[in-house]
Amino acid sequence: MVRGYSMTEQTSKQSDQVLFDVMVIGAGINGAGIARDAAMRGLKVLLLDKGDVGSGTSSWSTRLIHGGLRYLEHGEVGLVRESLRERETLLYIAPHLVRPLPILFPIYKHARRGRWTILAGMAAYDLLSFDKSLPRHRMLSRVEALDQAPGLEPQGLVGAAIYFDAQVEFAERLVLENVLAAVDYGATVVTYAQVENFIVERGLVQAVEFTRVLDGESCSASADVIINAAGPWVDELLDKSGGNPQRLIGGTKGSHVIVAAFSGAPATALYVEGRTDGRPFFIIPWNGQYLIGTTDIRYQGDLDHVRIENQEIDYLLDETNRLIPTAKLSRGQVLYAYSGVRPLAFTCDKDEQSITRRHFIREHPSRHNLLSIVGGKLTTYRKLAEQAVDQIFRKLERRSPRCTTAQVPLPGAATNDFARFCKEFNVASGLPSPVNDRWLRIFGTRSSELLNLIADAPSLAEVFDVETGATAVELVFAFQHELAQTLADCLLRRTMVGLNSANGLNAVSAAARIARKHLGWSDGLLDEQLADYRNQVAQFRLTD
Numbered sequence: 001m002v003r004g005y006s007m008t009e010q011t012s013k014q015s016d017q018v019l020f021d022v023m024v025i026g027a028g029i030n031g032a033g034i035a036r037d038a039a040m041r042g043l044k045v046l047l048l049d050k051g052d053v054g055s056g057t058s059s060w061s062t063r064l065i066h067g068g069l070r071y072l073e074h075g076e077v078g079l080v081r082e083s084l085r086e087r088e089t090l091l092y093i094a095p096h097l098v099r100p101l102p103i104l105f106p107i108y109k110h111a112r113r114g115r116w117t118i119l120a121g122m123a124a125y126d127l128l129s130f131d132k133s134l135p136r137h138r139m140l141s142r143v144e145a146l147d148q149a150p151g152l153e154p155q156g157l158v159g160a161a162i163y164f165d166a167q168v169e170f171a172e173r174l175v176l177e178n179v180l181a182a183v184d185y186g187a188t189v190v191t192y193a194q195v196e197n198f199i200v201e202r203g204l205v206q207a208v209e210f211t212r213v214l215d216g217e218s219c220s221a222s223a224d225v226i227i228n229a230a231g232p233w234v235d236e237l238l239d240k241s242g243g244n245p246q247r248l249i250g251g252t253k254g255s256h257v258i259v260a261a262f263s264g265a266p267a268t269a270l271y272v273e274g275r276t277d278g279r280p281f282f283i284i285p286w287n288g289q290y291l292i293g294t295t296d297i298r299y300q301g302d303l304d305h306v307r308i309e310n311q312e313i314d315y316l317l318d319e320t321n322r323l324i325p326t327a328k329l330s331r332g333q334v335l336y337a338y339s340g341v342r343p344l345a346f347t348c349d350k351d352e353q354s355i356t357r358r359h360f361i362r363e364h365p366s367r368h369n370l371l372s373i374v375g376g377k378l379t380t381y382r383k384l385a386e387q388a389v390d391q392i393f394r395k396l397e398r399r400s401p402r403c404t405t406a407q408v409p410l411p412g413a414a415t416n417d418f419a420r421f422c423k424e425f426n427v428a429s430g431l432p433s434p435v436n437d438r439w440l441r442i443f444g445t446r447s448s449e450l451l452n453l454i455a456d457a458p459s460l461a462e463v464f465d466v467e468t469g470a471t472a473v474e475l476v477f478a479f480q481h482e483l484a485q486t487l488a489d490c491l492l493r494r495t496m497v498g499l500n501s502a503n504g505l506n507a508v509s510a511a512a513r514i515a516r517k518h519l520g521w522s523d524g525l526l527d528e529q530l531a532d533y534r535n536q537v538a539q540f541r542l543t544d
Helices: 008-012 029-040 069-074 077-093 115-128 142-148 171-184 231-241 310-323 378-396 418-428 433-442 444-456 472-481 487-493 508-519 523-540
Strands: 019-025 045-048 098-108 138-140 157-168 188-190 193-201 204-212 217-228 252-259 269-273 280-286 289-293 334-341 360-364 367-374 463-465
Touching: 019 029, 019 378, 029 045, 029 171, 029 367, 029 378, 045 171, 045 217, 069 077, 069 115, 077 098, 077 115, 077 157, 077 378, 098 115, 098 142, 115 138, 115 157, 138 142, 142 157, 171 188, 171 378, 171 487, 193 217, 193 231, 204 367, 217 231, 217 378, 231 334, 231 367, 252 310, 269 310, 280 310, 289 310, 310 334, 334 523, 360 378, 367 378, 418 433, 418 444, 433 444, 444 472, 463 472, 463 508, 472 487, 472 508, 487 508, 487 523, 508 523
Parallel strands: 019 045, 019 217, 045 188, 098 269, 217 367
Antiparallel strands: 098 157, 138 157, 193 204, 204 217, 252 289, 252 334, 269 280, 280 289, 360 367
């Protein structure tokens, strides 16, 4: 049994509670990173989330690990430097998930950012990343730019810059591997745990009451320090503690559309200035498709039901068609779309683009053992976690061991030479090259564990999704070793089949049959899981 699900007896009765050093509420990238760091430093950790690991905001980003080139425009030099250092760290500790990405920035006459502005920005970006492993930027002529991306609108094009950042194709897996690492170091994880109430006495949170959504059981848990890492839901969670005198989160919505390859589609990522608002957006080859985004809109709606709006779809498609005239993209070519709310610091006097992307760790004078995480992004999650755990030790009045999260690879990169591991695995696995490639880019070195399962049950080598090449063993592995509780967990955030061109709807029935055969699911459970999955992915599909 996975240690992450050992909480049934521990949390059923308050009198029998285990006292944790730290309870982290929210298993997105920040909460996952904090849980990993805290567990690695010897703390007894409980990680809760009202849904699955990485099922909130962390799943809905542009999937970049980047220094924040545009942050330079707002004078956030320190944030850019920190981001560039962390980009280098993630390339080291998660090479299977985080890979270098060349990005082309076309430069047009009369654009808000001219050639000299771009050149200055690129030079500063290189200077701030002086210790990087990625290549420096290059400035391209008009002819060279069109050679790199022939589909670009040639009229008014004066050149381009090409530079490198990194892509995390499956951000969900980055979150998951931080959680798995935390479990390896002794953390307890309970997903689908809806926090209902905080028990507060004498200015301290004495216990947190929550409901286990999947079975309806009421539970309670206690910890010396409570970390509110609920992302956009930070204020909602604080309201339950009775200690939220001021609003902390002022999130903005970011939306993306996913399309198949189209006429003029670039071979490399494009970073483009929008004509209508001057805001940069991306067109990125991703997962065999193209990801186009993002928008940046103030959001006051239901955080649990965030969907793309028609004007956002029109904006992203129109800007893409303007830049690549042969694309001629329409709503009918959008495979699906997703939206999320950035957990940015609340402010009422700034436009969306200038709201800081820095993170803050907020103390609450009336709740002395409660800390809230405000802001943060995929790129800098590890550094945020380090700072948060340092603060936890100060709260505990204990001396902190050294943080080693920058030196210790994540579970899927547990080798001294990842490139060599991949080469040797390809030779030794006996599997077709597409399967090897898929496993290595999703599971990394843990591919060996999948291979061991197939050795015991050869039928698990069955491919259940032709488009992605996903195999039955991945589904079994997700439930037995990766904390999956539902079919949606498995397809959307473990095997990544749910991000294929059909949102996994073309493979979900086959996945259910595998679960019945190898996991012993009943017909009733299968029907329930199938209905739940189809309901969840409906939010990604465009409506008429």
